Amino acid sequence: MNNMYEQITESLIKGRYTEVAELTQKALDEGYEPKEIINEALLTGMNEVGELFSDGEMFVPEVLVAAKAMASGMDLLKPLLKEGDVTSAGKCIFCTVKGDLHDIGKKLVAMMLEGAGYEIVDLGVDVGPEAIIEAVKEHQPDIIGMSAMLTTTMMSMKETVEALKENGMYDKLQVMIGGAPVSTNYADQIGASFSADAAAAVDLANRLMA
Incomplete structure (x- = not known):
């Protein structure tokens, strides 16, 4: 996995929302595609949070903070997405x-x-x-x-x-x-x-x- 995506994913799981926003901005400045950052870093992190929560290794307060961290990255990326960039699951x-x-x-x-x-x-x-x-x-x-x-x-x-x-x-x-x-x-x-x-x-x- 790409090192930049790994850093974003790790920060998200730890609920470091300021860090997620900073790393997301850095990724954009370095020319990473918004949809790739979402799919490879943010969604990957949130899926892992879901698994940890399911296994009882993470609890509600931590999940809420992780979700806030994801939102801090999404706020930067959403305005940059083109039609069809991200396929909605529903x-x-x-x-x-x-x-x-x-x-x-x-x-x-x-x-x-x-x-x-x-x-x-x-x-x-x-x-x-x-x-x-x-x-x-x-x-x-x-x-x-x-x-x-x-x-x-x-x-x-x-x-x-x-x-x-x-x-x-x-x-x-x-x-x-x-x-x-x-x-x-x-x-x-x-x-x-x-x-x-x-x-x-x-x-x-x-x-x-x-």
């Missing part, structure tokens, strides 16, 4: 459902998927079915990801799936759900796919897109 809309203000789990999944090459639209927290329907019309996603951390807010997931069906959208996309009280059983009941954690979400998204 487009995902993410939110925490109506009545629920928990953010970290949803953010983590979104970051892991972004690291795996997905285009992410984060609608934030406390998002009801109507807002999700509007977002689907606007963004035409491949996947909708919903998070709930309270048993009382899980019902909103079912209502959203029903709203997608009523609006003729359900068959055109995949629905992923997760969160502490959510289970495979509940996902099956409402017509969604369950992901136990952020690392599993990437595998699930890849399977759904296949």
Whole structure:
């Protein structure tokens, strides 16, 4: 592997966001292609972060810092990308459902998927079915990801799936759900796919897109 890419990857895994930005700029100054820096350094680093997290060798705070490091590099590279430079793995809309203000789990999944090459639209927290329907019309996603951390807010997931069906959208996309009280059983009941954690979400998204 190229030494410059190795340095960027290593800094990203360690969450050194200032260093990632500096090395990314240095790579650009030395004539490296933006899409190559993304594919060979940033995505490689984020994939490794995903594996370390999956193996229990990295924890949520470290993953969040690594994702911030990736973003510091992406901020420099995105404006320089040409049409078709980076192939998106798919487009995902993410939110925490109506009545629920928990953010970290949803953010983590979104970051892991972004690291795996997905285009992410984060609608934030406390998002009801109507807002999700509007977002689907606007963004035409491949996947909708919903998070709930309270048993009382899980019902909103079912209502959203029903709203997608009523609006003729359900068959055109995949629905992923997760969160502490959510289970495979509940996902099956409402017509969604369950992901136990952020690392599993990437595998699930890849399977759904296949």
